Amino acid sequence: MRTEDLDQKSQSLYEHLGELRFRLVRMVWILLIATGICYHFSEPVFDFIRAPIAPYLPGGGLIYTGPLDKFMAHIKIAFVCGIIVSCPLWLYQVWKFVAPGLYQNERKYSMGFIIAGSGLFVSGAAFSYYVVLPMAFHFLMNYGGTTDKAMISIEQYLGFFTQMCLMFGVSFELPLIISILGMMGLVSQKFLKDKRRYAIMTLAVAAAIITPPDLMSMVMMLIPMVLLYEIGVIMVGIFERKRETEIRQNQRE
Numbered sequence: 001m002r003t004e005d006l007d008q009k010s011q012s013l014y015e016h017l018g019e020l021r022f023r024l025v026r027m028v029w030i031l032l033i034a035t036g037i038c039y040h041f042s043e044p045v046f047d048f049i050r051a052p053i054a055p056y057l058p059g060g061g062l063i064y065t066g067p068l069d070k071f072m073a074h075i076k077i078a079f080v081c082g083i084i085v086s087c088p089l090w091l092y093q094v095w096k097f098v099a100p101g102l103y104q105n106e107r108k109y110s111m112g113f114i115i116a117g118s119g120l121f122v123s124g125a126a127f128s129y130y131v132v133l134p135m136a137f138h139f140l141m142n143y144g145g146t147t148d149k150a151m152i153s154i155e156q157y158l159g160f161f162t163q164m165c166l167m168f169g170v171s172f173e174l175p176l177i178i179s180i181l182g183m184m185g186l187v188s189q190k191f192l193k194d195k196r197r198y199a200i201m202t203l204a205v206a207a208a209i210i211t212p213p214d215l216m217s218m219v220m221m222l223i224p225m226v227l228l229y230e231i232g233v234i235m236v237g238i239f240e241r242k243r244e245t246e247i248r249q250n251q252r253e
Contacts, residue, residue: 019100023093030089034082035075042074045081049161052133053152056141062154073154080162084125084169091117098180109183117176120228124172125165132220133164136212167210171225178232182239189237192229199229 038045050062064070083090095113141150181187192199203225204218211217 019097023097027090027093030086030093031079031082034086034089035079036082038081038085039074039078041081042077045077046074049077049158052129052161053137053141053157056137056150057152058149062157063151064154069154073158076158076162080165083166084122087118087121088114091121098184113176113180117173120172120176121169124169127172127224128164128168132168132211132217133161135220136164136217139216140212163210168221171206171210171221172228174225174228175232175235178229179235179239182232182236187236189233189240192233192236196229196233200226203229 054061064073091114092110094117095110099110178187178192182189182192204222207218207221207225211221
């Protein structure tokens, strides 16, 4: 390989790493600002977060054992809310990093990427809050009878709640991730269809790891993830047909 080619590749890699650093720094600033804004609303948000487990707690409240526990809980709440509220902004940074690897005509989908990504993330978090968590708590808090009473700490609950909402939010981005990989030419609709059984197996393992240790919660996560995978397969096929049509049109011209 010629020295000029090596220099060009090194320069290209250096530029990509520089762009990645630039976008990550911007995302950090976005999250910090959003967290600061959300901190002022942490009290009513905390009441909202506590609601799914409140019926199973003595007095409807969580406990804390350290003087800083409640303060740190509000910081964590503000951070999670900052992630959700600023979703369109940090997704835009992700798109700006990915866009150079796409065809010129595919870069016009930036607004659709941001809207779809934000909607999917919020939908995943909402699905976790309104569907999965109530079912999980009903099973976990009633398991073994009602003689024993739960005393859950703020730290334990927020860790569990945050993990569930964020993981469901990220998992609901699956069709968007698959679509981008397809637009970049890294996967094809045929490849996704041929590897469907392996994909479903991987999703089942992921659902078992992420959700609480009960079958119902796992199934409640696996079903939408499989549906989202199939949506991603359809979207990749649509983009492939559009690309082939545009290539034929360019060849005629």
